[in-house]
Amino acid sequence: MSEPDIAVRVRGVAKSFGKTRILNDITIDFARGEVHALVGENGAGKSSVGKIIGGYYSADEGTVEIFGEPVTRFTPHDALGRGIAMIHQELQLVPELTVCQNVFLGKESNRASFLARGDRARFEELERTCGFSLNPDAKVATLRIAERQKVEIMRAIAREAQIIIMDEPTSSLTEDEADRLHALIGRLKEQGVTVIYVSHFLEHILANCDRVTVMRDGRVIRTDPTAGETKQSLVDSMLGEAAEISWPELPPRPLPSVAPVAEMRDVSTDTGLSGISLEVRPGEIVGLIGLVGAGRTELGRAMFGADPITSGHYAIEGVRQERLSTHRAVENGVALVPEDRRKQGLVLTQTTRPNISLATLSEISRMGFTQPRKERRRAQAIIDHFGIVPNRVDGDVAFYSGGNQQKVLLAKWAVARPKLLILDEPSRGVDIGARRRIHEFVVEMAASGIGVVLISSELEEVIALSHRGYLMSEGRIFGEVDTRGLTVEAALNRIFAQQGGEHMLAPQQQEAAQ
Structure with a gap:
């Protein structure tokens, strides 16, 4: 690869926090106009490499060159000036500003750092490019995690960066939204933009990246074209061993005659839930199956007392819960692992x-x-x-x-050993090794007699780890399914049919779902 083709050159980079060494002798070249993936278990150092290139961390040893020029004492502002933008896994937005203000923060047309009329036109053009359907006047504080992630992506694109570091950009997106993002990445690549793509979604990497660097324990294991890789080959390199990709075996499903640990009847809330009825038995894993915006998170929060129930019946171990608060929920043996671990957990x-x-x-x-x-x-x-x-x-x-x-x-x-454990996106932004341990934890909790409610945007995960599931759309439960033998395609077909059938799968996909 000739010198002009290198966008970022990292040589011998090391980084420590106190006595903890997180990067050792990192050497990688990122080419102009390529989509280059970084994969590894959590703690492997891939996000830290991105933060050094993006100016958020400074290297203790080694060198970094941007388009052939060495950089020292690098800051995020310096990086932006050199055409580098970063989309963070832990979102870096200003909650009290609007979507439009966040997108153009620091890049406003008006010198006084206020948005000018032209910025609205810029936003509309950017929206046409990205196709995210965001309201420019909505406060970021009111948005879901998935919508905030879209704002981060739009902000990076708005900076017209030549190097974009994407740290878990699809972790909260639906497959359809992820497909749109990958199409956008393809267009950026055609324009000569370098995309450094950090992700634990190996399927996305294999389908959309040119090369992949595998990291383990703060070191580079290898860099190779994705054309010769498989999901299994990446997993083996990440873990340093031949590791079968599998799901843990579920404990026996409790009998229907067992009294539920949690029961809802015709529950509604001001957050969009309507007519919710469900049961969770001790030792049972119940999945909430739906797309982003279906109301799964809102249902978990209502069960934990974080959002008030306006009508209907909610009982824990047969005792009706009136004016439930999070404090009383914990006292009653209810636990919630929220989707945003840094802000809420x-x-x-x-x-x-x-x-x-x-x-x-x-x-x-x-x-x-x-x-x-x-x-x-x-x-x-x-x-x-x-x-x-x-x-x-x-x-x-x-x-x-x-x-x-x-x-x-x-x-x-x-x-805490709760009676009811609600898990909202428990493996979001988590690598294959940590994910395996989390899956084992879910099964351990159920095997010990705890009722588990599982929410995940990865339908394969929620189906594989649940005894049964409730199908959700637009704040309602519209069906109950036995997850044994259920396919992702079949679940999607039922969800899309409930929404009006506009996104039904192709005939050949429907046949595979039968």
Whole structure:
């Protein structure tokens, strides 16, 4: 590859946080006009490489060249000036500003940093390019995670960057939305833009990337064209062993005669739920099957007392819940792992130990004071059980990889031993190794007699890990299904038929779904 073809050259880069080494001797070339994937388990260092190129981290050792020029003391502002934009896995938006204001933040037409009339026209043109159907006047604080992710993507495109780093860009998108993003990436590639694509969706990488760099334990294992790769070959390189891609075996499904741990009858909320009726039995994994916007997250929040129920009947272990709050829900044995772990699940100013203890302080306290030795022993045991890295009770959670942050959040509820566990996108932004451990955790919880409600945008995941499921669309449950033998295609056909049939699968796909 000749010198002019290199957009980014990384040579011998190393990075540490305190005593923890996160990158070792990273050497990669990213070519002009290519889509180059970085894959690896969470904690492998792929996001950290992106942040060094994007100016968010500075390298302790080694060099970085952008279009042949060395960069030093790099900041995100410097990176933007050199034509580099980054789409973060943990979204970097201003909640109280509108979609349009966030998209053009720092790039407003008006010198006083106010949007001018021309910016609305710029937004409309950008919307035609991206096809995301976002309301430019909506406050970002009111948007779902998937919609916020679209705003991040639009903001990067609006900067007309020549190098775009995409960190898990499809983690909250539906397959249809992901397809539109990949078509957009293809157009950017034709214009000579370099896309550095960090993702745990191996199918997306194989279908849309030119080359792939596999990382493990902060090191580069290899870089090769995706044309010669398979999902299995990538997994083997990521884990350093031949590893079968499989789902854990579910525990036996409880009999219908078993009394439900949670029951809803004709429940409605101000958040868009209407006429919801469902049951969850002890030891049962119940999946909520639907697309983004179907109301799955809202249903989980209502069951946890985060959103008030305006009408209908909700009972936990047969006791009707009136004016349920999150505090009372926890007291009644209900737990929620939210879809946004950083903003809603973890306390990033605290270390691993207090994050794990947060929901069960009474168990490690005496006369209002925590017992440090007991707390540390319990925290270390659950850290070992989940394989959290780094293996330290006082690790700085804010700097953990996404997968290890998610494990800490799951560990908090594992020690709480709830009666009902609601998991909203438990494997979002998580690599294949951490995902496997999370799947095992879901099965462990059910096997111990806990009722589990599973929400996932990956229909294959929610179908494979559920005993049965409820089909959702537009805030309603419109069907109950036995997930044994259910295919993703069949589920999508039922969902699209409920929405009016405009997106029904092709005839050959329908045959495969039968």
